[in-house]
Amino acid sequence: MIVGCLIYLFAVLLNKVSLEVSVTGYVGDPAVLPCSYTEDKNKVQEVSWKYDHKKIVYEFSPESPQSNMDSERFESFRDEYDSGNYSIKIKKLVITDKGVYTCIITPADYVANIKLIIKEQTKIQDPSSKGHYPFPMLLDWL
Numbered sequence: 001m002i003v004g005c006l007i008y009l010f011a012v013l014l015n016k017v018s019l020e021v022s023v024t025g026y027v028g029d030p031a032v033l034p035c036s037y038t039e040d041k042n043k044v045q046e047v048s049w050k051y052d053h054k055k056i057v058y059e060f061s062p063e064s065p066q067s068n069m070d071s072e073r074f075e076s077f078r079d080e081y082d083s084g085n086y087s088i089k090i091k092k093l094v095i096t097d098k099g100v101y102t103c104i105i106t107p108a109d110y111v112a113n114i115k116l117i118i119k120e121q122t123k124i125q126d127p128s129s130k131g132h133y134p135f136p137m138l139l140d141w142l
């Protein structure tokens with residue numbers, strides 16, 4: 001209850017900062033870090049993704065996708081920009097990718113944090129599952 005109030009207070013104080021979302025991924029698999037902003041397309045000129053509240057790991061401008069940086073590790077979904085979806089994919093997870101990623105949309109000033117949790121796996125995985133493990137019980141056996 002108290003924790004709930006604190007979280008609420010925190011969210012109110014940090015206006016525009018949405019509550020943290022978490023994504024679980026597995027070593028060697030891709031993971032999608034979600035970020036959507038649909039309020040006003042004119043306010044989406046640049047999308048930056050930060051890792052650990054510090055360094056920018058990936059950046060793109062939905063208006064001029066041809067200028068988007070090439071990255072061996074990250075990719076955005078061009079076909080999704082129109083629907084306000086600025087999620088990115090980490091192509092192949094390594095254990096050190098775990099942590100908090102922040103999606104920052106300017107000049108909208110929209111900020112969202114996504115916590116990435118990484119697990120190691122024994123390779124039994126539904127390839128369509130985009131980072132969600134379909135058999136969580138197997139992990140208990142490790």
Ligand SMILES: *[C@@H]1O[C@H](CO)[C@@H](O)[C@H](O)[C@H]1NC(C)=O
Pocket residue numbers: 032034036077080085086087130
């Ligand atoms: C955004 O696009 C990605 C890739 O197509 C998809 O996995 C994800 O579900 C989409 N998110 C939303 C909110 O539509």
